[in-house]
Amino acid sequence: MPVTKVFEGKVDYIQILDKDGKIDSALDPKLPSELLEKMYRYMVLARAWDKKNLVLQRTGRMYTYAPVEGQEAIVIGSGLAAAPTDWVFPTYRETFLYHMRGASLGELNVGWMGWEDGLKIDQKMCCFPLAIPIATQFAHAVGGAYALKLRGINSAALVYGGDGSTSEGDFHDALNFAGVWNSGVVFVVSNNQFAISVPRKWQTKSETIAQKALAYGFKGVQVDGNDILAVYSVIKEAANKAREGHGPTLIEAITFRMGPHTTADDPKKYRSEEEVAYWRERDPITRFQIYLKGKGIWTQEYEQKLQTECSALVEEGVAKAEGFKADPKNIFKFVFKDMTKDLEEQMNECFSQ
Ligand SMILES: Cc1ncc(C[n+]2csc(CCOP(=O)(O)OP(=O)(O)O)c2C)c(N)n1
Structure with a gap:
């Protein structure tokens, strides 16, 4: 009986900027300085906002909050790679995208402080409301991409989820339909190693999450999720491909959640200090700062000015949200x-x- 190989797949891993801020010159996307500065500025602002939100929650001024520390390169790299007319379908971990698309930090905080008004999104921002039920957003994105196609709108749909969400049926339904319909969807899975306390290795026997796309007939790729240049480049290519009618891509961004899952969680109960330290050395902001320093963009004065600006913006947002008069x-x-x-x-x- 002859044996013939009927399928063979491959998954690439892409890193452009290593943990020490050294660039792979063959892969350098050679982005203009203004864009590099924008990337850095947004990452620093996101971290300042995130840290403040934790403090607000710990002091009873905000309800449950889901921190983004450590995952900024994914949110900001993808947010900048997408066209403003591409639709985004975020989870609770990517709400900073709303700010990048025009909402003030005050408006974001109104939402995190529990008021419905904070989730009122201007349609022009091309954002779906954040999904808290795990994996429902994947089906919304495939449906959204289909609706865009029917209306003749040339936009991609970017949808986000965590490693845990890939164990849900909705994730697989969505990938299957996206493959069959050749939908213009970019699936961004932030593999931050844990779904609350469940480690990635308990989530799936697959070596990578990216390879799941191969079973559904499209490309899956792994990227260093703490390398904003790699995230930006891979997402840009996938979004262009989606807009050009060449179908979906699954991107697995390898990262780590530095803080708790939400403010209702104590990560010390299920992960070691060594593991956190390992990832601290791979911080997305530090390595980008080293890279910008080498390019003559980053200096101590530059940092000081930026930190002052960011903390003023964060405080302005808090004041706006705390002064908000909501109608229950x-x-x-x-x-x-x-x-x-x-x-x-x-x-x-x-x-x-
Ligand atoms: C359908 C559903 N089941 C369970 C939950 C409770 N829950 C909230 S977050 C979470 C873990 C999600 O982990 P992951 O998808 O890896 O994303 P991360 O929070 O790490 O970004 C769970 C189980 C939920 N929100 N929705």
């Missing part, structure tokens, strides 16, 4: 475009006492 009725009003009878009854009952 919006909890009911913002669920559907037209309020259902049931909700109206509940709202009236709630506010009649």
Whole structure:
């Protein structure tokens, strides 16, 4: 009986800037200085905002918060690689994208402080509301890409998720449809090594998450998620491909969540100090700073000025959010475009006492 090979796959891993800030000159995307500065500025701002949010939560001024520390290169690299008319489908870990697309930090904080108004997104920003139910956003993105195609709109759909979300049925349904329909979707999986306390190796027997795309008939690629140049380049290429009608790509960005899963979690219970230290040495901001220093862009004065600017922006956002006068009725009003009878009854009952 003859044996013939009917399938063979490969998954590349891409890193352009190593952990010490040294560039692979063959892969250097040679981005203009303004873009490099924008990348750095956004990463520094995201970290300052993130750190402040943790403090706000710990002091009772914010409810549950999901930190982004360590994963900034993925959010910002992808956010800058996407065209403003590409649609994004974020989770709770990528809300900084809303700021990059026009929302103020104050508006973001209104949402994180529990008010529905913070999730009111201008359609022009091309953003879906953040998904908290794990993996539902993948199906939304494939449907969104299909809707864009039907309307003749030449935009990609970028959808985000964590390593844990790839174990959900919705992830596989979405990949299957994306493959069959040749949808213009870029799946960005932030493999931050843990789904709350569940390590990546308990999530799947596959060597990589990227290879799952091969089973659904399209390209999967791994990227150093702490290297903003690699993230930017890989996502840019995938988004162009999506817009040109050449179908989906699955990108597995290897990273680490430096903080807790959310403020309701204690990571010391399930991971070691050594593991955290290993990733601290691979920080996405530090290595980019070294790279910018080598290019003559980064100096101590540059950093000081930037830190001052960022902390002013963060404080302005906090003041705006804390001064926000919310209408509690919006909890009911913002669920559907037209309020259902049931909700109206509940709202009236709630506010009649
Ligand atoms: C459908 C569903 N099941 C369970 C949860 C509870 N939950 C919230 S976050 C999370 C882990 C998600 O891990 P991962 O997808 O790796 O993303 P990360 O939080 O690490 O970015 C779980 C199980 C949920 N929100 N939705």
